[in-house]
Amino acid sequence: MKAIESIPDSQLLLFKSCMVGQEYPGVETSTRYVFDRLGVDYCINDKQSCCTGIGHYTDVFEGLTTTAIAARNFAVARSCGYPNITCLCSTCYAINKEACEVLNTNTEIREKVNSIFREQGLENLVYEKDDMNPRTNFYHAVEILLSKVNEIQKQKKFDFSGVKAAAHHACHYYKVKYLDVLGNPENPQLIDTIAAACGAEPVRWYEDRTLTCGMGFSQLHLNKDTSLQVTKTKLDSLQKAGVELMIHMCPNCHIQYDRYQPVIEEEFDVKYDMVHMNIAQFVALSMGAHPYKVCGFQTHSVPLEEFLEKKGIV
Amino acid sequence: MIPYVNEYDTPECNTLAETAKKSIRTPASLGLDRCIQCGACTASCPAARFTDYSPRQIVKKVMENDRSVLESEMIWSCFYCYSCNVRCPRNNSPVTIVQVLRQMAINEGIGVEKLAYFLEIGEYLAENGASKVPGAGVKNMERDLGERWIRFKKNLESTRVELGLSSRDIRNTNGEVQAILEATGYFEREKWIKAKIQEKRLHRLLKNQCINKENKSGDFSFESDREYSGQPAFTI
Numbered sequence: 001m002k003a004i005e006s007i008p009d010s011q012l013l014l015f016k017s018c019m020v021g022q023e024y025p026g027v028e029t030s031t032r033y034v035f036d037r038l039g040v041d042y043c044i045n046d047k048q049s050c051c052t053g054i055g056h057y058t059d060v061f062e063g064l065t066t067t068a069i070a071a072r073n074f075a076v077a078r079s080c081g082y083p084n085i086t087c088l089c090s091t092c093y094a095i096n097k098e099a100c101e102v103l104n105t106n107t108e109i110r111e112k113v114n115s116i117f118r119e120q121g122l123e124n125l126v127y128e129k130d131d132m133n134p135r136t137n138f139y140h141a142v143e144i145l146l147s148k149v150n151e152i153q154k155q156k157k158f159d160f161s162g163v164k165a166a167a168h169h170a171c172h173y174y175k176v177k178y179l180d181v182l183g184n185p186e187n188p189q190l191i192d193t194i195a196a197a198c199g200a201e202p203v204r205w206y207e208d209r210t211l212t213c214g215m216g217f218s219q220l221h222l223n224k225d226t227s228l229q230v231t232k233t234k235l236d237s238l239q240k241a242g243v244e245l246m247i248h249m250c251p252n253c254h255i256q257y258d259r260y261q262p263v264i265e266e267e268f269d270v271k272y273d274m275v276h277m278n279i280a281q282f283v284a285l286s287m288g289a290h291p292y293k294v295c296g297f298q299t300h301s302v303p304l305e306e307f308l309e310k311k312g313i314v
Numbered sequence: 315m316i317p318y319v320n321e322y323d324t325p326e327c328n329t330l331a332e333t334a335k336k337s338i339r340t341p342a343s344l345g346l347d348r349c350i351q352c353g354a355c356t357a358s359c360p361a362a363r364f365t366d367y368s369p370r371q372i373v374k375k376v377m378e379n380d381r382s383v384l385e386s387e388m389i390w391s392c393f394y395c396y397s398c399n400v401r402c403p404r405n406n407s408p409v410t411i412v413q414v415l416r417q418m419a420i421n422e423g424i425g426v427e428k429l430a431y432f433l434e435i436g437e438y439l440a441e442n443g444a445s446k447v448p449g450a451g452v453k454n455m456e457r458d459l460g461e462r463w464i465r466f467k468k469n470l471e472s473t474r475v476e477l478g479l480s481s482r483d484i485r486n487t488n489g490e491v492q493a494i495l496e497a498t499g500y501f502e503r504e505k506w507i508k509a510k511i512q513e514k515r516l517h518r519l520l521k522n523q524c525i526n527k528e529n530k531s532g533d534f535s536f537e538s539d540r541e542y543s544g545q546p547a548f549t550i
């Protein structure tokens with residue numbers, strides 16, 4: 001298990017996420033807003049590419065391609081002096097961490113990847129064993145937030161007291177490399193702890209707390225019915241628990257819940273009362289960020305206007 | 315067409331189990347041989363909850379070296395949610411085994427139609443250094459999500475600028491990503507998959523345009539838990 005004291009606050013490469021960039025760009029700006037105020041030493045580097053997660057988990061990329069792309073991004077991180085890869089997306093987190101493990105432990109693959117780099121004249125990308133450490137060089141942005149929870153509380157400008165909030169902890173954070181996570185994957189409290197520090201009232205034990213969001217990479221497109229049924233199961237239990245706000249830590253889950261909630265309402269003839277936010281948007285809001293100029297709520301499918309007005313934020 | 319060779323995902327071995335264990339997709343510590351068929355994976359599985367899919371049965375087929383599993387629609391139902399991975403008491407990982415099975419199926423041209431949808435991701439990545447929802451997915455989303463989403467997509471560039479970001483999320487990869495995709499055989503495989511899809515379409519067209527579609531939602535010669543009547547209850 002990861003120790004909270006071991007989470008770094010410097011030399012973080014804030015790893016850009018494609019799905020954040022294209023669907024919820026406010027998650028990136030919110031994270032930056034919060035990191036800036038917490039004095040976190042981070043950098044964003046345009047040379048960093050997509051982790052390949054979308055292609056890898058829709059089965060179109062081979063493991064070798066994924067590993068080589070990861071090695072390239074590790075070189076980008078190291079060469080700019082920010083080797084602690086900090087992801088906004090749980091799939092980027094899992095892909096990078098796994099690729100690092102493969103590169104360190106599988107000599108055949110490491111040599112293959114390096115020979116490809118050499119052949120292509122990309123010597124600068126060559127990865128030597130243990131250039132990165134799968135345990136200490138890879139983080140999810142929410143871990144950084146948790147490690148700074150006291151500071152967040154101190155800087156809190158807006159209190160979410162009385163807001164019934166529920167967390168959806170991402171599968172690719174908690175269930176892939178499950179021995180190296182903050183807390184217990186069967187009883188994750190990462191988001192709840194941060195939400196509570198901002199005054200919200202976390203709903204801890206709702207049914208199917210650890211159920212996946214239902215996106216399932218190709219599943220949303222190939223088996224849409226099952227995909228939406230899974231999502232509906234979770235939304236139903238949140239509705240039953242009287243949840244007003246659902247907080248996420250992954251843009252894929254965010255798309256599935258926020259974009260597809262109205263679709264499920266229509267297709268299954270149901271009605272839900274909750275709105276959705278990423279944890280970084282939530283923390284930024286509580287630290288005084290502008291809901292539209294920083295948090296980017298205008299890109300959401302479930303409108304937040306009513307919620308923000310009711311809580312006195314706008 | 316000859317089968318595609320995908321060395322690291324599906325190393326050639328005598329048994330499915332050996333291939334699964336050696337694959338780059340599964341952890342080195344994979345506890346496949348340790349599986350006790352307890353069913354914790356299936357009990358945790360969202361796909362099993364809503365369909366006849368069962369990771370426990372898939373693992374059993376792999377242990378029995380039953381290659382018919384590659385033909386089963388079942389392997390295409392996994393969400394890759396890793397719930398089985400976290401719950402397995404023997405450090406087995408049905409989710410990564412399913413990934414290997416899909417790769418093996420693809421190599422033999424089985425299920426390649428399902429990839430048609432996602433192939434665009436590679437080209438876009440090579441060009442922009444980022445991934446995107448493929449065009450067909452965008453069409454689905456437009457249909458499902460309607461006006462609000464279409465409007466947001468139209469305004470995406472100006473929204474990003476408003477937020478202080480570059481207007482488009484394009485990475486500066488200096489051709490390196492393109493070179494890596496090229497050299498790791500991505501484009502070659504993509505070409506092979508596309509040709510295979512064509513071949514299958516043509517084949518189907520010539521063979522039988524009117525034979526009813528087989529019902530593929532059922533149980534595919536898998537033992538069915540439902541038919542098992544169980545041991546008689548022990549009454550005192």
Ligand code: SF4
Pocket residue numbers: 348349350351352353354355356369370373401402403404405406407408
């Ligand atoms: S949970 Fe693990 S040990 Fe149990 S049936 Fe599934 S793979 Fe086998």
Ligand code: SF4
Pocket residue numbers: 355358359360361362369391392393394395396397398399408409412
């Ligand atoms: S990863 Fe696949 S097999 Fe495992 S629990 Fe999720 S849907 Fe089921």
